[in-house]
Structure formats: structure tokens, C-alpha cells
Amino acid sequence: MTNPRPNAAAETRRPSSVRVRAVDERVVSSADLTGKTALVTGATSGLGRATATALARRGARVVLGCRDVAAAEKVATAIRAETGVASDDLVVVGPRLDLASDDSVRSFAREFTSEHPRLHLLVNNAGTNFLKRAFTKSGVGVIAQINFLGPAALTRALEAPILAAAAEGREKGGAGAGANVVHVSSVTHRYASVASVPKFLRDWDVGSYAATKLANVMFAYEIARRWGKRGVASSAVDPGAVYSSLWNNDAFFSARPMKAILSFAYAPPEDGAVAVVMASLAPFARTGAAGGGSGEKEANGDRDRDRRRNGNRNRKTDAAAHDAAADADDDDDARTRFYARGLFASSFISALAPGGSPAEDGPGVAGALARAAWSVKFGLWGAGALACSLLDYPLRRLSGGRVASATREVPSSAMSYDAAIASELWDEAGKVAGVRGG
Ligand SMILES: NC(=O)c1ccc[n+]([C@@H]2O[C@H](COP(=O)([O-])OP(=O)(O)OC[C@H]3O[C@@H](n4cnc5c(N)ncnc54)[C@H](OP(=O)(O)O)[C@@H]3O)[C@@H](O)[C@H]2O)c1
Numbered sequence: 001m002t003n004p005r006p007n008a009a010a011e012t013r014r015p016s017s018v019r020v021r022a023v024d025e026r027v028v029s030s031a032d033l034t035g036k037t038a039l040v041t042g043a044t045s046g047l048g049r050a051t052a053t054a055l056a057r058r059g060a061r062v063v064l065g066c067r068d069v070a071a072a073e074k075v076a077t078a079i080r081a082e083t084g085v086a087s088d089d090l091v092v093v094g095p096r097l098d099l100a101s102d103d104s105v106r107s108f109a110r111e112f113t114s115e116h117p118r119l120h121l122l123v124n125n126a127g128t129n130f131l132k133r134a135f136t137k138s139g140v141g142v143i144a145q146i147n148f149l150g151p152a153a154l155t156r157a158l159e160a161p162i163l164a165a166a167a168e169g170r171e172k173g174g175a176g177a178g179a180n181v182v183h184v185s186s187v188t189h190r191y192a193s194v195a196s197v198p199k200f201l202r203d204w205d206v207g208s209y210a211a212t213k214l215a216n217v218m219f220a221y222e223i224a225r226r227w228g229k230r231g232v233a234s235s236a237v238d239p240g241a242v243y244s245s246l247w248n249n250d251a252f253f254s255a256r257p258m259k260a261i262l263s264f265a266y267a268p269p270e271d272g273a274v275a276v277v278m279a280s281l282a283p284f285a286r287t288g289a290a291g292g293g294s295g296e297k298e299a300n301g302d303r304d305r306d307r308r309r310n311g312n313r314n315r316k317t318d319a320a321a322h323d324a325a326a327d328a329d330d331d332d333d334a335r336t337r338f339y340a341r342g343l344f345a346s347s348f349i350s351a352l353a354p355g356g357s358p359a360e361d362g363p364g365v366a367g368a369l370a371r372a373a374w375s376v377k378f379g380l381w382g383a384g385a386l387a388c389s390l391l392d393y394p395l396r397r398l399s400g401g402r403v404a405s406a407t408r409e410v411p412s413s414a415m416s417y418d419a420a421i422a423s424e425l426w427d428e429a430g431k432v433a434g435v436r437g438g
Pocket residue numbers: 041042043044045046047048066067068071097098099100125126127128146184185186187238239240241242243244245246247269
């Protein structure tokens with residue numbers, strides 16, 4: 001199955017400022033969220049539960065946004081016990097949230113806002129895969145609805161408490177963002193394309209899991225573009241390969257031999273959630289400008305190494321120019337961040353990914369050659385990505401965390417910077433949420 005080529009007229013470019021940066025995990029994990037409200041969707045299991053627990057440990061009031069309220073109550077009780085939070089009010093279950101239902105998303109947002117006038121951190125984590133073909137009342141494929149449209153509409157419907165938290169952060173002064181929105185994406189976004197928003201939402205074959213995870217990144221990009229200057233940070237995360245109930249929906253993955261392989265090779269949710277937690281905390285840990293500061297330091301683009309490479313003659317000028325460019329990046333509130341960890345943050349994964357496949361209806365021989373070249377690239381990269389998914393956690397575990405454990409800010413797929421499609425996704429989400437503009 002191939003997806004059509006992105007609209008040639010659309011702006012598809014990767015900002016030149018996107019470089020690999022290491023996250024200083026000691027600084028980031030010391031962020032204090034006392035007095036801040038965080039909403040984690042899909043917190044009944046897996047990454048959501050692990051993230052909610054980590055945020056409660058950092059002092060946040062954590063609201064669990066779940067469709068199974070009874071299960072969420074049990075999880076809330078367990079998190080309170082695990083973290084020893086002083087007050088029951090600090091880990092609470094929100095109103096029922098079923099991302100498959102527009103009505104549920106709207107009523108959740110209404111009730112949440114009346115209870116919590118400020119939302120400092122939204123973690124759009126809930127997601128699913130391996131669903132049978134089905135559509136919502138409005139004709140949207142359920143996977144596109146649950147993984148993309150529901151979370152995007154939720155974000156837009158929560159605009160008031162998010163922007164209120166951001167404004168409060170600005171009033172209080174200091175650096176960094178006052179609010180933060182995190183989307184849990186996936187490595188699969190690197191071979192997807194969303195060329196037409198109506199097709200993505202309504203054509204089951206186009207709105208695949210991978211496409212929904214690309215749409216998450218594009219929406220994160222749009223949040224940064226629209227709300228970044230107002231004090232809202234935005235990022236998307238590839239959590240790597242995690243052994244969670246996500247795989248239970250598929251007969252192949254839930255067969256006993258595959259379960260044995262996954263439970264050995266894939267990370268447990270607490271380990272897999274590390275990059276999600278880093279993305280959640282990073283804007284609140286920064287002591288420098290909103291875009292960078294102490295929480296992140298350059299990795300591959302390391303300034304000192306570049307200085308050494310520069311000849312003596314140009315050294316001062318080049319280093320100064322480089323520093324100025326890096327500082328300009330750090331000042332860029334509107335920059336989306338994409339975080340990955342371990343082997344998933346390697347340049348093999350980010351730089352060699354095939355991107356979305358060429359058009360099915362590409363012209364003649366040239367089209368056939370482009371498709372064949374894409375298939376070869378996809379096959380090679382896919383085999384490497386599979387190897388990464390089987391080796392990432394075992395390497396980390398066997399090395400006692402010395403190998404494959406760093407979280408990095410890395411470039412997301414080139415298509416994720418498509419401004420025209422991202423803006424359309426924003427509008428679709430606004431329609432569902434019942435809000436305009438933004
Ligand atoms: N596992 C991986 O290897 C992996 C890799 C990359 C990205 N991810 C992403 O990570 C996120 C979390 O997945 P996970 O691995 O932690 O899986 P998980 O344990 O199955 O958790 C998924 C969560 O989403 C919730 N959810 C599903 N449908 C929902 C709906 N209609 N409305 C509200 N909540 C809903 C589930 O709630 P219920 O308990 O009610 O079902 C559950 O709490 C997903 O977005 C997934 O795409 C996972």
C-alpha cells in the first residue's frame with residue numbers, strides 16, 4: 001500500500017535549525033511541578049500510567065483522562081500509594097474521556113475547564129493500533145479519530161486553560177514556557193505521509209497507524225507555530241519499542257512466541273516512558289531562554305567540536321556566527337521539539353528514514369522507478385528499524401544504562417514540517433472542538 005505524494009504546492013521543508021541535541025536528563029528530571037496541573041490521557045496502562053506516575057513524583061497535580069473511569073480510579077489509588085503523594089487531590093481521575101467520540105471530547109474539556117482553570121501540561125498519550133475497519137458517526141476512520149482527531153480536538157477545546165497557564169507563566173516572569181503540550185508519536189511516522197487531510201481522516205487505507213503518528217507530529221508543529229510565542233511549548237516523542245497492551249489487539253503479536261520475544265526485547269513502560277517524561281518536564285526545567293537553556297545541550301552539532309574544526313584564521317568569526325545562530329534557535333519559542341531515545345535517536349533512524357512513499361499514480365517509467373527506489377530504501381531502513389527495536393532495550397539493560405539510554409532532540413520526518421497540511425489539521429480539530437482561529 002502506498003500513500004500519495006505530498007502536495008507539491010505545499011510547503012514541505014525541514015527548518016535548517018533542527019539539529020541533534022542531547023537532553024541533560026539530570027537537569028530535566030529535577031524540574032519541580034509543584035502547583036502545576038498535568039493531564040495525561042490513556043493513563044490506565046502502559047506509557048500513560050508510567051508518565052502519570054513520574055509527573056506525580058515531580059509534584060504535579062495529575063489528572064487522568066481515561067475512557068474506563070473505574071480502571072483509572074484503581075490506577076490513581078496505585079499511583080498515590082507508589083509515590084506517597086500527600087493529598088488525594090494530587091492524583092485525580094477526570095471525567096470520562098473517550099477519544100473516539102466528539103461529544104465525549106467536548107464534554108470532557110468543558111468539565112475539565114470548569115474544575116481546572118489552568119492546564120500547564122497536556123500529555124496526549126492515549127492511542128491504539130490494529131483496529132478493525134470502522135468509522136465514527138461523522139465518517140472518520142476510528143484509528144484516525146482516536147490517535148489524531150480526538151487528541152487534537154481535545155487540545156483545541158482546552159485552549160482556554162492551556163493559554164491561561166501560559167499567560168500566568170509570562171506574568172510571573174522567568175524563562176521557559178508556562179504551558180507544555182506533548183504528543184506521543186512513533187518511529188513509524190518516518191515512513192508515512194498525509195497528503196490530503198480528508199483522505200487521511202476518511203479513507204481507511206490512507207489513515208493508517210503510521211499516518212496518525214505523523215499527524216501527531218504535524219499538529220505539534222502547528223501548536224508551536226500558533227501558540228509558541230504565547231508561552232506554550234510543544235513537542236512530539238518517539239518512545240521506542242515498548243511492551244504494553246497496545247500489542248494485544250493483534251493476533252500475531254499476541255500469540256505466545258511473539259509475546260515471549262516482545263516481553264524480552266521491548267522496554268517495560270516505565271523505561272519506555274523516559275523520553276515522554278523528558279519532553280513533559282523539559283520546558284519547566286529550563287533556566288535559559290524559552291527554547292533551550294540548561295535542559296538541552298547540543299550533541300552532534302557540538303559547538304566546541306565545530307570550533308576546533310574551524311581554521312585559526314576564521315575561528316573567531318565562525319564560532320561567533322555559530323553561537324549567534326544557536327542562540328537564535330534557543331530564542332525560538334515556535335520551534336517544535338521531537339524527542340527520541342537510545343537507538344531510536346540514532347542518525348540511522350532519523351537521517352536515513354524513507355519518508356512518505358511516492359504517488360501510486362506517478363507518471364510512467366519515472367513513477368515506477370521512484371516507487372521501486374522508495375521500496376528498496378523502505379526495506380533497508382525497515383530492517384534496520386526492526387533490529388533497533390529488538391536491540392534497544394536489551395543493550396540498555398545489559399549495559400546497566402551505559403549504552404542506548406540518552407534522550408535526544410532529533411529532527412522529525414521532513415513531511416512533519418508541511419505547514420499547509422498542518423494548518424488544515426488544526427482547522428479540522430477546531431471544527432470538532434467547536435473553536436475557530438487560534
Ligand atoms: N508500545 C509501543 O511500542 C509504542 C511505540 C510508539 C508509540 N506508542 C504510542 O504510545 C501511546 C501509549 O501506548 P501504550 O503502548 O502505552 O499502549 P496501552 O498500554 O495500550 O495504552 C493505551 C492507552 O490509550 C487508551 N485508549 C485507547 N483508546 C482510547 C479511547 N478511545 N479513548 C481514550 N483512551 C483510549 C487506553 O485506554 P483503555 O485502557 O480504556 O484501553 C490506554 O490507557 C500510544 O499513543 C501509542 O501509539 C507506543
